[in-house]
Amino acid sequence: MNAIEQLAQIGTSTWLDDLSRDRINSGNLQELISTKHIVGVTTNPAIFAAAMSKGTAYDEQIASLKAEQASVDQAVYAMSIDDVRNACDVFEDVYKQSEGKDGRVSIEVDPRISEDRDATISQARELWSRVDRPNAMIKIPATEGSLPAIVDALAEGISVNVTLIFSVARYRQVIAAYKEGIQRAAEKGLDVSKIHSVASFFVSRLDTEVDNRLEAIGSEEALALRGKAGVANARRAYQVFQEAFADAEALPAGANVQRPLWASTGVKNPDYPADLYVSELAGPDTVNTMPEATIDAAIEADNIHGDTLSGTAEEAEQIFAQLSAVGIDFEDVFEVLEREGVSKFVDAWNELLESMQENLR
Template sequence: MNAITQLAQVGTSTWLDDLSRERIESGNLSEIIASKNIVGVTTNPAIFAAAMSKGTAYDAQIDQLKAAGVKADEAVYAMSIEDVRAACDLFADIYQHSAGADGRVSIEVDPRTSEDADATLAQARQLWKKVDRENVMIKIPATEGSLPAIADALAEGISVNVTLIFSVPRYREVVATYIKGITRAAEAGLDVSKIHSVASFFVSRLDTEVDRRLDKIGTEQALALRGKVGIANARRAYAVFTELFDAATLPEGANLQRPLWASTGVKNPEYPQDLYVRELAGAHTVNTMPESTIDAVLAGENINGDTLSGRAQAAEDLFKELENIGIDFEDVFALLEREGVEKFVAAWNELLELMEARLS
C-alpha cells in the first residue's frame, strides 16, 4: 500500500505524463508500471520534442526514414506512433483488467489544426488506424473549432482525450459534445462500452496566471489568495461532472467521460510538489503527472480520502472573492486557451525544425 494505490482506492487513476523511446527500450516504463502503480500515459508535442531532441534512441529509425525520403512531419509521427504502440502493448493487461478505463496511452493531433474540425478529424482517424491498438486515446484540444471533430471521432468509435480545458463553461460544452458523440455511436450500432473518453482539465497553469495578477494587485488580501484557484476550479468542474452525468441519459453500456487533472506538476517551487494530487482525489477521475510529481506523492503522507466531493460551494466563494478584487476570469480563460495552443504549436514547430535538420 502506498499513496498511489490509496488514490486508486478513492477512485483516482494515476497516469504518467511522459513517454520516450529510451523509457520503453531501457525497461524504465515497465519498471514504473510495476513499482509505482502507473496505469496510463499521456503525451503531447512538447513531450515528444524533448524525447526526440536528445540521446540516440531514435537514430536508427531516423536513418531509415531519411533513406525513404519522408518529410519531417511524417517522420515525427512515424516515431511517435511506434512509441505509443509499444507503450499500448505494455499497458495491455491493465487495459483488460480495468475494462478499458485505464491502460491508456494518448497521442495528440497536430495542434496547428485546432480550429479546423475537418483536418482534426482526418488526423484523428489516421492516428487511430495507424497506432492500431484499442487502448490508444487520440488527444484533441477543446477549442471551439475542434469540438465538432470530437463528437465525430467518438461517433466513429474513436476513444478521445479532450485536452486543454481551462474553464467550467467550456467543460460543459465538452460534456455535451461527449454525450452527443457517444449517442451517435450507439445509434450507428457500435459497442459503446469500448469507447472511452477523458476531459483533461489544466490546473497549475491557472494558478500561475492568476498568481501573476494577484501579485500585481499586491494587497494583503490578494497575496493571501495565491495558489488556491487551480484546485478550486477543478473542484467546480468535478461538481459539474457529477451534476451533468447524474442527469444524463447515456446509451446502454456507455462509459462516463472521466475528468482528468492535467498540468499537475507545480510551477511555483513554494507550493508542495504533490499539491494538485492530494487535493484532487475522488471517484471517476484521472491525474496525469510528471514522474517527479509521482515520486513526491509516493514520498509524502497518506491520501486523505475524497478531497473533491462537497467542495463546490467553497470553490464558488473563492471565485467570487477573486472577482471582487479584480480578477477577470473571462480574460484569464481566453488567454490560457490561446496560450495553450500556441505553446503546443511552438513545441511542434521546434520538433519539425529538429527533424528537418536530422533528415537532411
C-alpha cells in the same frame, strides 16, 4: 500502500505525463507499472520534442526514414506512432484488467490545426488507424474549432482525450460534445462500452496566471488568495461532472462516463507543496496525469487524505467569488490560457520539426 495505490482506492487513476523510446526499451515504463502502480500515459508535442532531441534511441529509425525520403512531418509522426503503439502493448494487461478504463496511451493531433474541424477529424482517424490499438486515445483540444471534431471522432468509435480545458463553461461544452458523440455512435450500432473518453482540465497553469495578476493587484486580500484558483476550479468542474453524469439515462445503455482528468499537475511555484494538485484532487471516477517528479513527490509526501473532491463545490465557488471581488477577470484569464496553451504546443511542435529537419538532411 503508497500514495498512488491510495489514490486508486479512492477512485483516482494515476497516468504518467511523459513517454520516450528509452522508457519503453529500457523497461522503465513496465517498472513504473509494477512498482509505482501507474496505469496510463499521456503525451503532447512538448514531450515528444524532448524525447526525440536526446540520446540515440531514434537514430536507426531516423536513418531509415531519411533513406525513404520521408518529409519531416511524416518522420515525426512515424516515430511518435511507433512509441505510442509500443506503449499500448506495455499497458495491455492493465487495459484488460481495468476493462478498458485504464491502460490508455494518448497521442495528440497536430496543434496547428486546432481550429479546423475537417483536418482534425481526418488526422484523428489516421492516428487511430495507424496506432491500431484499442487502448489508444486521440488527444483533441477543446477549442471552438475542434469541438465538432470531438463529436465526430466519438461517433466513429474513437476514444478521445479532450485536452486544454481551462474553464467550467468550456467543460460543459465538452460534456455536451461527448454525449452527442456517444449517442451518434449508439445510433450507428457501435459497441459504446468500448469507447472511452477523458476531459483534461489544466490546473497549475491557472494558478500561475491568476497568481501573477494577484501580485500585480498587490493588496493583502489579493495576496492571500494565491495558489487557490487551480484547485478551486478543478473542484467546480468535478461538481459539473457529478451533475452531468448522475442520471444513468443521460447516456446510451452500456456507455461509459467521461472522466475528468487533472492535467498540468506539477506545481510551477516552488513555495507550494509538490503534491498540491494530487492530494487535493482525489476523488471517484477521476484521472490524474503527472510528470514522474510529481509521482515521486506524492509517494514521498504520503499525504493522501481521502476524497478531497466530493462536497467541495460550495467552498470552491466562494474562493472564485473572492478572486473576482479583488479584480480577477476570469473570462480574460481563460481566454489567455487557451490561446497560450495552443501556442505552446505549436511552438514545441515547430521546434521538433526544425530539429528533425536537420536530422533528415
